[in-house]
Amino acid sequence: MRQTAAVTEEDPGPVVQRILLGAELREAREHQGLSTSDATRRLGWYAGKLSKVEQGDKSLTDRELAKAVDVFGIDAERAEVLRKLAAEARRKLPPARVPEWATKYVNLIAAATEIKLFFPDSFPGTVQTFDYAQAMLDSAVIVAPADVERMAEERARRADSLLKNERTRLWLVVGEEALHREIGGRTVLRAQLERIRTLAEAPNSTVQVLPFDGGAHACHGTSFTIITLLEGKPSIVYTEGLTGSDYLGREHVRVYNLAYDNLRAAALSPQRTIEALDRRIGELS
Template sequence: MPARKSISGRKPSARRLLAAEVARLRAESGKSLGQLADETTYDRTYLHKLETGVRIGSPEVIAALDKVYGTGERLAMLWELAREDVFPDKYKRFMELEATATVRYEYSAATVPGLLQTEAYAREVFQVGRPRSEDDLEEHVAARMGRQDLLTRDDPPHYRAVLDEAVLRRPTRDPKMWEQQLNHLVQTAEWPNVTLQVLPFAAGLHDLLGGSLTVLWLSDGRSVGYVESSKTGELVENAADVEQLKLSYDLLRDSALSPRETVAFIRQVMEDSTTCDPPAQT
C-alpha cells in the first residue's frame, strides 16, 4: 500500500493536530459549544478558537477539556508539543535541553526570569514587545506559564537565579501587579530547589553586563549556555566557551547578596514601593 500523502504536502504541526483533536472530541460527544462552555467554565468563543487553531489555549483549559472528555492527559500531551510552535525555531533546541537539565543557573540583567514571572508580569513583558494581536499575546503568555512546570514537577532541577538590582528597580505600570510579582519572588525563594540572589549595583561592573545568561547541567554530564538579549538569543554548546560562561557566572554569584539577604532586600523593595507617594498629576 502506498504511503499516505499529506493533503497540503506538509507535515501537520502539533498545533493543527491539537485543534483537530479538540474539534473531533466535541463532534463525537455531540456537545454544542454552549454546553461545553458550561461544563468547562470557558467562553464559547475561546473554545471555538481552540478548535480552529487560532489559539492553543492555556494548560488550565486543556486540563478542563481532558476532564470533560475523559481523555486522561492526552490533550495535555498534545498541548506540550503544540506550545513549542509559539517559540522561534532557534529557541526550541534550548527548550529540548532544559527539559532534561538537572541543574539550572540564570543571571537576569533587566527583567524577572520567565520561570519566576507571574502571569500579569509576563503579559506586560509581551505587551511592550508589541504583539501582532491579542491572540498572539495570550499564546505567548500561556506558553511561558506552561514552562514554569519545570520547577514544580516531580523531579525539578536545582535552580539558582541571580537577579541584577535593576530587575527589582523597574516596576510594572500597575503597583498592585508589581507587589504581587515581588511577593511571588519571596515565596519562590522558599522552595527547596530554588536559590535566589540579588546582585546589587554596589557590586560594580562585571562580565555579563548588558545581557542574560542561562547555564544548564544535563543528565549526561554536559553543560550548555544560552546568552540572551531582548531580541536575540544564542545557544552555546562548545565546551570551552561554556566553561568561560560558567566562570563569569561564578564570579558574579560571589558578588551577589546571600539568599537570606536577598529575601530581606526584596521585602525592603516591597515596603518602599507601598510607602512611596504617587507621582503628582499635571
C-alpha cells in the same frame, strides 16, 4: 559502559535526546582522533551536517547512524543505546507557543537537572507570573498582539511547573534593577516579587540580587542561562537577542560558569536577598 539517559526513564523529549546523541557521537569521534572535516569526508556527508548533529540540531536516520557507528568504531552494545536515542530524537512534539528559535530552549529547560540564570534588569520568562509576562510581551517588537495572552499563559504555566519541580536545581541571579523596574505597574511587580520570594525559600532554589552599590561585575549588558541536562554531561549556554538565540558549548561553558561564580560572589547572600525582597514588597504595598 558510560552512563547515558535511558529512553525508558521520564521522557526528556526529542530535542534533549538529539543533544545527548550528538554529545555521544562527538565523544566517539574525538576518541578516534578525527577532526570534523576528516569525519565528514569518511561519512560522505555535506559540509556542516556533522556539526549540526553534534550540537543536537539535526536528527539521524538509522542508516546514517550505522555509518557513524562504523566510522567512529563504536562497539555493538554502545551502538544499540545510540539507536534507541536516535529513534527517540526523531519524534515530533506539539509546538510550544514561543518564537520558533526559542522552542529548543523551552524543551531544554523542561528536561534540565540544573539551571543557572543571570538577568541584569528584569526577571526571566522562566520565573514570570502571567501579568508580568504579559507586560513584557506587550512591549516586544516581534510578538503579534494576538499571541501575547497565550504566550503569557504558557510562560506562567512553565514557571509554576518549575516551582513545583523538586528534581531541578535552580540558581537565579538578578540585578537590583529588576526589583525596581515597574514592568506592568506596581501591583504586577509586587506579585512578581512575591513569586520570587517563594522561589527563594524553595529547597531546590537559590536566589541572589546583584546590588547597585556593588560596582563593576563580570557580565554588564549580558543575560544568559546555563543548562545542565544530566550530571556529568556537558552543559549548554543559552543567549538570546531580539530576533534569535545562540547555544554555546565546550569552552564557552567554562567561561560562563566562571562568570556566574563571580556574579554569585558579588551578589547579596540568599538571606540578604530575601530581606531585600521583603523591603521592596513592603514599599509596593
